[in-house]
Amino acid sequence: MMALWNHVTLERPPYTMWQIKTLDAKRTGIDVSRFKKILSTVIHDFESMDDLYRNVAVLSRLIYRMKNKFRNDKGFMSMVRLDKALDNCYRMCLKNDYVTLKSLIQMRDGMYSLPSRQNLEYVLARTQGFGKLMTRIENMSWIASHYFISRIKLGHVWNVALIALATVCRIWFHTRYILSKCCFWYDELYRYAPQFQYVGAKPWLPNDQSLPHNLKSWLCVDWDLSHNSFTGQQLIRQIMSQEYSNIINEKINTLMLDEEIDNSEIDDSETDNSRLTQNIEVTSNNNIKNKSLSNNDTEDIGEVIDRETFVSSSSNLSPNDGSTAIKRKHMNLDQGKSFKKSKIRRK
Incomplete structure (x- = not known):
């Protein structure tokens, strides 16, 4: 049986909810406000991926312009695989799953209405597949950049290779940043899975499959980048300032x-x-x-x-x-x- 995270379209469980009192939630350690805040940050992170979408659009146009002359090039074939993985990532629509999960959180008459554990496990499985897809995008962008760097060193059609290299490198940087956020989302939501209750007699996960405790260790990610957006922006500014000063000095010379x-x-x-x-x-x-x-x-x-x-x-x-x-x-x-x-x- 194929793993749940490897499905392109996964059948979701029914929208079911369970209720708990505010005092019982505090006693059991269920922080509903923090859970809702995490979902809001995830939705905000998905809405702030405009720069990645622009580079993906540029990549698709480069593939269209390069497909005749570079059809047998290894770097171009890596770009095609990268575009296919990005297309699968876009068709997942993971943001809609988080929006629906947030809409199930309600409060009436001092009672919290929370989504069932089946719905939370479904979102965790989709996040697991999203993280695995991000690792493939990061790997394919690194391979494509390796071939384009070697082409620039040879000097053959280096101007086209330079544009493709810049686009792939930007996708690689954004992918690493999103992958670090994805690990943070999964770890924060996985804490609430044992605390939530099943609604119905049949659990959603099969008996021979389980969700990993730590997504970063499951993905075998051996690099570290902070999930905080402010530190990421500082890193981008630092890199751009160094490159900008070097470019200005070269232009003056x-x-x-x-x-x-x-x-x-x-x-x-x-x-x-x-x-x-x-x-x-x-x-x-x-x-x-x-x-x-x-x-x-x-x-x-x-x-x-x-x-x-x-x-x-x-x-x-x-x-x-x-x-x-x-x-x-x-x-x-x-x-x-x-x-x-x-x-x-x-x-």
Whole structure:
């Protein structure tokens, strides 16, 4: 039997509730206000994933633009697997499960109406599958970034690889941050599972399956990142400030080098332009000289040079030294007419 966390669509238990008095809840250690606060933080964390969704949209557009040229590339195939995992994560709709779980918490006449243990275990199982999917996304983004870094080192289509690397790295960073939050959500909600009551005789979990006590150890996550959003924002600002200062220093150095190169190119360009004009004048004079020696070529179709300008330009030229060989491309007009007449007579 497949594990519950591995199902894309999991059949949920019925919406059932059980009641407990406020004094009994305090005596048994059920902190309803904290439970409701945890659900509110989870919903807020899901609503603050706009930056991840933007990068996922950029990733899908990059895959569409790169699928023809990079269809056999290992980095591109890793991007396709990453996009598929992100699509499965989006189709889980875990936020709706937390919203419905929060809506089941009610208070009437000094009595708490709480969701059943089956509903809480269902949300925990879905959170477990969400965390496993996040580990796959983190792993595939790391593999794709490895291939794109090697492509940048080789220098082959490095500009496209750099854009793909930046997008994948941002997804990798957001995935790690969400995965740390997911472990925090699971550990906080799992504390209330033994305290909640089953509604009905049949439990929701099968006999051969159970929920892990610690999600981080079950996922084999060997890195640590605080779940607090404020520390995550500080880390992002620190990284961006260091990178921003390095980029500014590099831009200043490149601008100074470009100015030096431009000044040197201006001095050389002035001398080179004078040489180019001299060469153009010499070649034009030689062409006119060659054309003046062939009288038959001046009568061709498309010839625009007047004979007066032709004679005046040829008079200023030096006499021909015989170094250039002149070849006649066309025969005389009289010869052409006689050749056509001979053809007609033969026919």
